[in-house]
Amino acid sequence: MNKIVFKFGGTIMVLFLIVLLPLGYVANQIFTNFYYSQAQEEIESLSEKYAGTITSLNDEKVVNMFKNLAHLTNKEIYIIDANGKLVADSGVHIMNVSNQDLKTLSRGQPVQKKLKDSKSGMSYLGSGHPIIQSDIFKGAFFVLTSINDVQEPIDKVSDLLMLSAVGALLLALGFTLVISKKMSDPLLKMEGATRNIAKGNLDIRLNITSNDELGSLARAINDLAFETNRYRTNRKEFLANISHELRTPISYLKGYSQVLKKGLYKTEQERIQYLEIIEGESERMVRLINDLFDLSKMEEGKTDLQLSATDLIEVLETSFSKVKLDLQKKDITLKRQIDKDIPYIEADGIRLEQIFTNLLTNAVRYTEKGFINVQLWNDKNSVHVIIEDTGIGIPENDLPLIFERFHRVEKSRSRDMGGTGLGLAIVKNLVELQNGTIAVDSQLGKGTIFRLSFPIAR
Numbered sequence: 001m002n003k004i005v006f007k008f009g010g011t012i013m014v015l016f017l018i019v020l021l022p023l024g025y026v027a028n029q030i031f032t033n034f035y036y037s038q039a040q041e042e043i044e045s046l047s048e049k050y051a052g053t054i055t056s057l058n059d060e061k062v063v064n065m066f067k068n069l070a071h072l073t074n075k076e077i078y079i080i081d082a083n084g085k086l087v088a089d090s091g092v093h094i095m096n097v098s099n100q101d102l103k104t105l106s107r108g109q110p111v112q113k114k115l116k117d118s119k120s121g122m123s124y125l126g127s128g129h130p131i132i133q134s135d136i137f138k139g140a141f142f143v144l145t146s147i148n149d150v151q152e153p154i155d156k157v158s159d160l161l162m163l164s165a166v167g168a169l170l171l172a173l174g175f176t177l178v179i180s181k182k183m184s185d186p187l188l189k190m191e192g193a194t195r196n197i198a199k200g201n202l203d204i205r206l207n208i209t210s211n212d213e214l215g216s217l218a219r220a221i222n223d224l225a226f227e228t229n230r231y232r233t234n235r236k237e238f239l240a241n242i243s244h245e246l247r248t249p250i251s252y253l254k255g256y257s258q259v260l261k262k263g264l265y266k267t268e269q270e271r272i273q274y275l276e277i278i279e280g281e282s283e284r285m286v287r288l289i290n291d292l293f294d295l296s297k298m299e300e301g302k303t304d305l306q307l308s309a310t311d312l313i314e315v316l317e318t319s320f321s322k323v324k325l326d327l328q329k330k331d332i333t334l335k336r337q338i339d340k341d342i343p344y345i346e347a348d349g350i351r352l353e354q355i356f357t358n359l360l361t362n363a364v365r366y367t368e369k370g371f372i373n374v375q376l377w378n379d380k381n382s383v384h385v386i387i388e389d390t391g392i393g394i395p396e397n398d399l400p401l402i403f404e405r406f407h408r409v410e411k412s413r414s415r416d417m418g419g420t421g422l423g424l425a426i427v428k429n430l431v432e433l434q435n436g437t438i439a440v441d442s443q444l445g446k447g448t449i450f451r452l453s454f455p456i457a458r
Helices: 003-053 060-073 099-106 147-198 213-261 268-299 312-330 349-365 396-401 411-416 423-433
Strands: 076-081 086-089 111-116 123-133 136-146 308-310 333-338 345-347 371-378 382-389 437-443 447-455
Touching: 003 060, 003 123, 003 136, 003 147, 060 076, 060 086, 076 123, 099 111, 099 123, 099 136, 111 136, 123 147, 136 147, 147 213, 213 268, 268 423, 308 312, 308 349, 312 333, 312 349, 312 371, 312 382, 345 349, 345 447, 349 371, 349 382, 349 423, 349 447, 423 437
Parallel strands: 333 371
Antiparallel strands: 076 086, 076 136, 111 123, 123 136, 308 345, 371 382, 382 447, 437 447
């Protein structure tokens, strides 16, 4: 059995004993006090009645009557005169009725005390009441009950309480083992799952569906396994993409530089064409390296932003100018729906331009015909931008991952079109660093819509 079961079980049992032992002690004391008080009240009542009804200490018939009553009630009697001398008893030999007791009785007050038989050594609870005749103290009438007789039912009750306590303890032990195992099993499963995750088994999942903290922890472990697995998959894919992205231009650079070095070209036009290829592949490598560098700085929180009140209309116009030639080459119409008097936002103008240039470049790259529509407006707290295209769209399965750092849609086609799979990850980071939000909607074959919002500068 696992240590955690013992810890759970031990803790519950200690708590149970902390409650059970004082409760048992208190219950035993209550029963003991109850029986003793009942016995005391009974002999007090009898002694008071007997002392009030006895007519003569010298009448043998009267004394014998009380002796018979003692046998019938299972009580002992002890009658003394005003000087403390024994008048009659029911067979007990009491030795500790003191002069102080006689003084108390002579004043008309009762006496309650423990008395002892001088011969048998038995102890009794005793109650003595004074015998008053014509306002004169004649003696005292003691009624006694054996302490053993009182203790016997108390012992039986104590035994019953002990038996009940042992039964409750055994029941609690069984209950504790069941509860401890039920509570510890999910923890043991989670411990095993985390060890498997640490060893690289990221496909493991926990089937713990409770709505308490254990269920929440199990779901967190499942999420951790899923996210780690996705990260590992993306990392492998990223390394494969980067390897491909670097291998292709390097191969071009090496191949065409050797052609030029060895003079393996026929015309000057052919030489210039090879140089243009080398230049284009160099630019592609520079773009990839810059994207990697930007993303690395963002992930480390080292991106420096020069935040100031920025005119978003001006930034968009600059971005439009940068994609103007590409729009003309593909005969794509740029539509603008820009409100007037747009308030400034607090942002880094250069980084903001990088965001919109990236989104517009992507829109042009993946749109063969149709239009690109840019909308700009504001409400009370924010400025909103929509960039809509009529391009190839994004598959539904890829939408949740579109801003992931190493994710690429239609990988082979992305490489052909010059994409690295890092642009949208950079865009999302830059938007969030400037307190903005970005979301995307898309339908495959119909186009894509990016929605951005930035808080108005105060």
